[in-house]
Amino acid sequence: MLISPQASAPPMAGVRPFALTAIRHPTVATLLADHRALLADLLDGLGSPLHVVLPEIFEENVTGLRQAFAEAGATADILFAKKANKADCYVTSAxxxxxxxxxxxxxxxxxxxxxxxPGHRIGISGPEKDDTLHALAVQHGCLVAVDSISELRRLAATARRARRQTSVLLRSRTAGQPGSRFGLSAAERDAAVGLCAELADHISLRGFSFHLNGYSTAERATAANEMIEHCLDARRRGSLCAELVDIGGGLPVRYVEPRLWDEFVEQNEPTQYHAAKNFKDFYPYGGQTAAEAVRAIMAHPVDGDESLSAKAKRTGIRFVVEPGRALLDQAGFTMYRVQQVDDRRDTEGYAIVTVAGSSFSLSEQWFNSDYLPDPLLVSAQAAADEMFPACVAGSTCLESDLVTWRKIGFPRPVRRGDHLVYLNTAGYQMDSNESPFHDAALPRKAVLRLGDGEARPRWHLDGI
Structure with missing residues (x-):
């Protein structure tokens, strides 16, 4: 679910910025407090922007998510959504x-x-996958979510040539989102179940999946219940292996404290943004945590008073979940070096800070929105405490290249050579939109591990 700001007043100079302080994991806090020199060396040596990735926190999130499902009385296989971040280190941890x-x-x-x-732990999603992906998935025994009858026929032909049987989920449209471009309609799903029976030598129907936009736990639970019913219907028609319901991703991340987020939404208006930019939607930065969402989904009543998890247990259904952002919560941050400061406080009430890099490395622009948690200012030189309102721009020739459109109330003046740290950017922000525009090199990722009892974190470039 996206949050819509209130209607706006005419733009005016001198509006005091609202502080949206980002939640900070203890490991991140330790790095920023005790290892600032190392971070500065990495940024200077590897270039701006630099993505710092923290697989230890990813591993901690996996443990927490498993615990949340167990406490909710549900059995769930976790598949990390690779699209959320390209770093190899997270795959190694998985x-x-x-x-x-x-x-x-x-x-x-x-x-x-x-x-x-291993292949049997890999799920293949996406609409109308190409033949190369099909062939590799069949060869390695992956679980393939089929999006259409035509894809089901192509996949079966690939499995026949390979003399293998391939496990599939049928991705189905939900009653709540019948207009989705993903998945089978009711009539198509019925035909696909029958086709799976005909193609049983090469296709094993393991269950059903769906695609949802937004973060409504009630809607996700309702959709999951629909898929359980589809599994039960498939069993009645002879598909005895229909035991999996893939509830997708969509588990939220809490970036700022809920009280602070509510206050921000209440007072937000275009005067707080460069050029009075009027955004229509924001990610719910102060919403539920992933664990809270899991508990709400699994406890949601279906068919009367029975919870979703209880119905799944009673009917022998296992869940599959595909979190991306939720497993990357706090597992990385992005650093920029300040390249220029255009101080317009006397005329416009705020400055424009230009960093080495672009908004392509903070990808909320993809969703025509702004990444709202405040960046941290790290200064090499001491400066007097003085609230310094500024937005943050990229160093490209695009008028729209704003890393942060919102005016940030920095605690002291920003200077050339300072560093800005954007917290919690591993989930989709780092590289969903990255681009070698202006022939710039793609940002590097430095993998950091604090380790036990080590005075200095160990680091290496991702993939090396």
Whole structure:
């Protein structure tokens, strides 16, 4: 669910910025407090922007999500949604923890296999997958979510040539989102179940999946219940292996405290943004945590008073979940070096801070929105405490290249050479939109591990 700001007043200079302080994981806090010199060296040596990735926190999130499902009385296989971040280190951690991967392209599947994740723990999603992806998925025994009858026929032909049987989920449209471009209609689903029976030598129908936009736990639980019913119907028609319901991703991340978020939404208006930019939607930065969402989904009543998890247990259904952002919560941050400060406080009430890099490396622009948590200012030189309102721009020739449109109330003047740290950017922000525009090199990722009892964190470039 996206949050819509209130109607706006005419733009005016001198509006005091609202502080949206980002939640900080203890490991991140330690790095920023005790290892600032190392971070500065990495930024200077590897270039701006620099993405710092923290697989230890990813691993902690996996443990927490497993615990949330167990406490909710549900059995769930976790597939990390690879599209949320390209870093290899997260795949390596997933393989070590026995977590699967959700891949939607041939390169993602290849990286998952190369990272040590076995094929039977890999799910293949995405609409109308190409023949190369099908062939590789069949060869390695992946679970393929089929989006149409035509794809089902193509996949069966690929499995026939390989003399293998392939496990599939039928991705189905939900009653709540019948106009989705993804998945089978009711009539198509009925035909596909029958086709799976005809193609049983090459296709094993394992269950059903769906696609939802937004973060409504009630809507996700309702859709999951529909898929349970589809499994039961398939069993009645002879597909005895229909035991999986893939509830997708859509588990939220809390970036700021809920009280602070509510206050921000209440007072938000275009005067707080460069050029009085009027955004229509924002990610719910102060919403539920992933664990809270899991508990709400599994406890949601279906068919009367029975909870979703209880019905799944009674009917022998296992869940599959494909979190991306939720497993990357706090598992990375992005650093920029300040390249220029255009101080317009006397005329417009705020400054424009230009950083080395662009908004392509903070990808909320993809959703025509703004990344709202305040960046941290790290200064090499001491400066007097003085509230310094400024937005943050990228160093390209695009008028729309704003890393942060919102005016940030920095605690002191920003200077050339200072560093800005954007917290919690591993989930989709880092590289969903990255681009070598202006022939600029793509940002690098430095993998950091604090380790036990070590005075200095260990680091290496991702993929090396």
């Amino acid at each position: 393989a070590a923890l026995g977590v699967g991967i959700d891949a939607a392209s041939t390169p993602e599947l290849v990286k998952a296999l190369a990272g040590g994740v």
